[in-house]
Amino acid sequence: MSKDIRVRNKMIRNILFYITVCLLVLLTVFPFLWMVSTSLKYDTQVFTNPIQWIPKPVNWNNYIRVWEEVPFLLFYRNTAVVSVFGTALQVFCCSLAAYAFSKLRFTGKNVLFGLFLATMMVPWHTIMLPQYVIMGKLKMLDKLSTLIMMQAFSAFGIFLMRQFFMGIPDELREAAKVDGAGEWIIFIQIIMPQAKAGMAALTIFTFVGQWNDYISPLIYLNSPEKYTIQLGLKMFAGAYTMEYALTMAGTLCAMIPIFVVYLFFEKQITQGIAFAGLKG
Template identity: 40%
Template sequence: MQKIDKKYKYLNISKSVLIHILMYSLAILTIMPFIWMILTSVKDMSEIFVYPPQWLPNEIKFQNYIDAFNAAPFGTFYMNSLIVALSVTLGQLITCSMAAYAFARLEFKGRDIIFYIFLGTMMIPANVTMIPTYIVLSTFGLIDSLYSLIIPGLASAFGTFLLRQFFMTIPKELEEAAYIDGASKWQVLLRVIIPLSKPALATLAIFTFMGVFNDFIWALICINSEELKTVQLGLATFRDKYLTQWDLLMAGSVTATLPILIIFFVAQKYFIQGITLSGLKE
């Protein structure tokens, strides 16, 4: 009996070791492009395409970062990206919270049908809606303005679904106690539901900020003025028809990832909780 127990113990240890080796290997493969980007950002242009590939630069050139910022008004580009990303994120947190609360708690005719139709819009590719959205914005004279990047993203079917699933895990007894104390539905939402939903709200905020901050195609379509370009459009200035300045492009790309990394690490605890709990159902 002891031999059998030892056998299972060794098997479990071996299984655990193999799983950890596999996970660390995948983690290394995932982070390698990011490390290569950082190292390339401090290399000389002549060292980037040498064969065999050279990971470490012969001389660290932080001048690439200075040259990248001098090549284009990146301060303005960053400000535009932050304004758009923060505005859309705040807008989605407000609209998705209200819609999710309505679908999760309020009783009205056709609620589930409307929710499923609303959810079905997630299956429509974004490319299909680009032309109609552009025409509507053009009709109101909003093209070539930051409003054209903010307004279309103020509502989200994914965000509504994510928050609805989380709201459904909150015990109804908490709301009933608030109603007994004389709270209205608005007060229940603001003082009971929202404070208990920080993990889901943080998850939605991170997803939204990342998506908007990294968006390139829609900004390319709507923005023409140099002073209204976002970071992603600014990075495209390093790519020419015949030449790409890879050292400056990588330096700009490294700085473009910093806001996203900062937000993720700040809200990491809530993010993991939100991903875990949003899939639960009461």
């Protein structure tokens, strides 16, 4: 009798668990489905009650207007330049710093690393004004290069790559030094190839953050020809009106590179997060 009770209780727990998971998935997917549905509507259909998930008629013209009414291709190019070069710079610089913190010995290493981690607890909004003042004095306002340079270092990136480097045996580095290899050769030819999963994870995190960034371009960019996609989407909002259907169509177009990057790096991202969590 007790065995039947245990089986029944386990079944009830499993049912409750799956119901909870399904509700969470629905809660996560609902905004995306609404965005897709809205992108195919006319503005007069957007806020109908109840929600019309499959609009009648379907307005595919929104996806054409996105590219015609604003220089969306230019915004795409600007965002790609900032995201690609900013990501490459951050991955390289964070890997260099992580190598030093994980493999080299120098006075105050742990203290300095602790200070780096402490910066993760400081909201960026508290330092954006001093950063703006500094960039203004350096004559770096209204330049895409400013957005790239500001992404050179990340405390999270250094932490993530350090976890990977710590999992690489020190014997490899010592054997290379015996053969006459310098630190630069060891870093490029031995350490980096062993941390491809970590680099992939950091690449996707950084790229997504750069691509979706709205605040930094809003603060530092003034010329419309230098706008990124996130600022370009704001052009669909007038002084008194908001073209929701057009904005949703533009947002979906802006998400395409994110999907592509994730599809290419999905396996490495999963491995990277799992490995960093275990090492942490």
